[in-house]
Amino acid sequence: xxxxxxxxxxxxxxxxxxxxxxxxxxxxxxxxxxxxxxxxxxxxxxxxxxxxxxxxxxxxxxxxxxxxxxxxxxxxxxxxxxxxxxxxxxxxxxxxxxxxxxxxxxxxxxxxxxxxxxxxxxxxxxxxxxxxxxxxxxxxxxxxxxxxxxxxxxxxxxxxxxxxxxxxxxxxxxxxxxxxxxxxxxxxxxxxxxxxxxxxxxxxxxxxxxxxxxxxxxxxxxxxxxxxxxxxxxxxxxxxxxxxxxxxxxxxxxxxxxxxxxxxxxxxxxxxxxxxxxxxxxxxxxxxxxxxxxxxxxxxxxxxxxxxxxxxxxxxxxxxxxxxxxxxxxxxxxxxxxxxxxxxxxxx
Amino acid sequence: xxxxxxxxxxxxxxxxxxxxxxxxxxxxxxxxxxxxxxxxxxxxxxxxxxxxxxxxxxxxxxxxxxxxxxxxxxxxxxxxxxxxxxxxxxxxxxxxxxxxxxxxxxxxxxxxxxxxxxxxxxxxxxxxxxxxxxxxxxxxxxxxxxxxxxxxxxxxxxxxxxxxxxxxxxxxxxxxxxxxxxxxxxxxxxxxxxxxxxxxxxxxxxxxxxxxxxxxxxxxxxxxxxxxxxxxxxxxxxxxxxxxxxxxxxxxxxxxxxxxxxxxxxxxxxxxxxxxxxxxxxxxxxxxxxxxxxxxxxxxxxxxxxxxxxxxxxxxxxxxxxxxxxxxxxxxxxxxxxxxxxxxxxxx
DNA sequence: CTGAAAGCGCTTACAG
DNA sequence: CTGAAAGCGCTTACAG
Numbered sequence: 001x002x003x004x005x006x007x008x009x010x011x012x013x014x015x016x017x018x019x020x021x022x023x024x025x026x027x028x029x030x031x032x033x034x035x036x037x038x039x040x041x042x043x044x045x046x047x048x049x050x051x052x053x054x055x056x057x058x059x060x061x062x063x064x065x066x067x068x069x070x071x072x073x074x075x076x077x078x079x080x081x082x083x084x085x086x087x088x089x090x091x092x093x094x095x096x097x098x099x100x101x102x103x104x105x106x107x108x109x110x111x112x113x114x115x116x117x118x119x120x121x122x123x124x125x126x127x128x129x130x131x132x133x134x135x136x137x138x139x140x141x142x143x144x145x146x147x148x149x150x151x152x153x154x155x156x157x158x159x160x161x162x163x164x165x166x167x168x169x170x171x172x173x174x175x176x177x178x179x180x181x182x183x184x185x186x187x188x189x190x191x192x193x194x195x196x197x198x199x200x201x202x203x204x205x206x207x208x209x210x211x212x213x214x215x216x217x218x219x220x221x222x223x224x225x226x227x228x229x230x231x232x233x234x235x236x237x238x239x240x241x242x243x244x245x246x247x248x249x250x251x252x253x254x255x256x257x258x259x260x261x262x263x264x265x266x267x268x269x270x271x272x273x274x275x276x277x278x279x280x281x282x283x284x285x286x287x288x289x290x291x292x293x294x295x296x297x298x299x300x301x302x303x304x305x306x307x308x309x310x311x312x313x314x315x316x317x318x319x320x321x322x323x324x325x326x327x328x329x330x331x332x333x334x335x336x337x338x339x340x341x342x343x344x345x346x347x348x
Numbered sequence: 349x350x351x352x353x354x355x356x357x358x359x360x361x362x363x364x365x366x367x368x369x370x371x372x373x374x375x376x377x378x379x380x381x382x383x384x385x386x387x388x389x390x391x392x393x394x395x396x397x398x399x400x401x402x403x404x405x406x407x408x409x410x411x412x413x414x415x416x417x418x419x420x421x422x423x424x425x426x427x428x429x430x431x432x433x434x435x436x437x438x439x440x441x442x443x444x445x446x447x448x449x450x451x452x453x454x455x456x457x458x459x460x461x462x463x464x465x466x467x468x469x470x471x472x473x474x475x476x477x478x479x480x481x482x483x484x485x486x487x488x489x490x491x492x493x494x495x496x497x498x499x500x501x502x503x504x505x506x507x508x509x510x511x512x513x514x515x516x517x518x519x520x521x522x523x524x525x526x527x528x529x530x531x532x533x534x535x536x537x538x539x540x541x542x543x544x545x546x547x548x549x550x551x552x553x554x555x556x557x558x559x560x561x562x563x564x565x566x567x568x569x570x571x572x573x574x575x576x577x578x579x580x581x582x583x584x585x586x587x588x589x590x591x592x593x594x595x596x597x598x599x600x601x602x603x604x605x606x607x608x609x610x611x612x613x614x615x616x617x618x619x620x621x622x623x624x625x626x627x628x629x630x631x632x633x634x635x636x637x638x639x640x641x642x643x644x645x646x647x648x649x650x651x652x653x654x655x656x657x658x659x660x661x662x663x664x665x666x667x668x669x670x671x672x673x674x675x676x677x678x679x680x681x682x683x684x685x686x687x688x689x690x691x692x693x694x695x696x
Numbered sequence: 697c698t699g700a701a702a703g704c705g706c707t708t709a710c711a712g
Numbered sequence: 713c714t715g716a717a718a719g720c721g722c723t724t725a726c727a728g
Contacts, residue, residue: 002492004705015715020707033713048491053465054402055705058720065445065466073434079427086421086448095462097413098446100434114443117401118413143396144350227630259634282575283631286607352721363699368723381697403721406704 084302127154146312169334170203181345230257289340432650475502494660517682518551578605637688
């Protein structure tokens, strides 16, 4: 335990230089040096020597660690993202420091700073909602750590981003319900300070407009991404005299809350209410009725984000290249999966 | 970007010692030095100085980073564990490096080594299944990094462990079905090389024995913790002429696979088959029928494990204390939640 | 209170 | 091919 290069070298009667080189593995040209290298490695395992990664990174300025900042790991959606980011980066030899924000901007700022102090090679981040008076993080801006934003885009961001075509996603879910004859369509979204919420809501409004329907603000609930909030909002919605005939929940957590409320209210889906979810957790198909949903290609996106980060890291490492500061932003298409929770509205 | 203590000091006309001390914040006895300290800090933010955590840790030998090794982050059960470990350790000022093994012992060994090279202050690990010829990891043994095992216990382990009373958990689920009059009870477990699988199965066998029922090996499926395996096994079980009247799935992933098979087979629960799950994912109550399940206190356990790790870390830091090598092992009780997926067996 | 100096554990030109 | 030496960016006794 705790043996160092110096101790190892002394026990071998060699210099740290030689031992270091042998251990690095580019040292076996001749038969005689090859034997030497093997002797060194044997002694290393004998002493239980394990190099100090901190010292190495300090010296080489190369770091095989990246940060991942997400709002919530229990959420199936982000759990899927984390898995793929972790796996993809892991295959490239990187370790991942996981940070969970709970959508708290201050927590996120602290975590970003900590990751920078850890000198991570880069970060994948799902940004939290903005604060009211969003003073720009100066250090963050000046920092050269490559960052890829995933799913959500922070205001004034100048980094790469891998996003969903949120407007279209909102449109698709709404359009499906309109096509089934629904007119009073309620929607649950996150706070308007989050890009995805705003844009999905835009899609919803666009779809209504395209059908010549005026937006009824009372059918829109924009709250935090928490199931309890969604539960309460849905309960209220369902208790109205002029109850909507359809409901869209635009994120995983909102789906859970909405479904809980629907069960509590004993409202029958799809007979009394058509329901459209977002995302595509495994258990969606285990429900009866199975959920109609706007599926989001999160796993793909996570892989893309990881690769893009890798690219940025390599770019930042190669000295010659004048780091292109043009952010690369891509948007991936959602697609509707029609199952059993939506149906044609019966004319009454 | 990238400014160092030295640069900062030079720009202030001070020594690095003074600046370092001022930044560390124990430097404001007098009014005059207090002003000095503030001037230093102002300049630090001005230059966007952020200390290099690697250099600091190398020097101080203190590390505010721990490792977390789990089999699968998409699994609700481990996602819950990860969340609580992350949060608890985060509150104590630690960052968490997340490693996912997919139950591959070689991946786990590599990850442990990497974490040791990162000189993490400690680890929480859910061990993978053993390999056939389990050669002991010598370095791991010699290493002094504090480790807490969570949920599963590795063979010959000499570390602390926070576990479930698995025998009792298996007993409870089985006993419930026996009390309802079931005699042909099938069970899905993980590989026998995992402690939880073995012990839960023991509980199952004990319960059968207590009811004077001989164990029928053909009703036991011990496979990998993967839903596709569980799906196939369940399909086979349900296609038998002497189909069991009850089924227990002893982990989250096995529950998902079993339910998929049940739906495919059009077997009605609980009329034709009583079903007992394990764990308590949120969506269990969203199903119809809602799932009867053996709930496991994973969130509590994750918190306990995190605290226990913190304790071990502090112990390892205090030099005087002769590190007690007696492992502390605790087991937490599962508790049965009866919902609608189990019912009295009708005598025919 | 301040600064010069040593050292944490590595890697890597640079001579030999 | 090998070793002595410098240095990555900090912190912390040690004198002054």
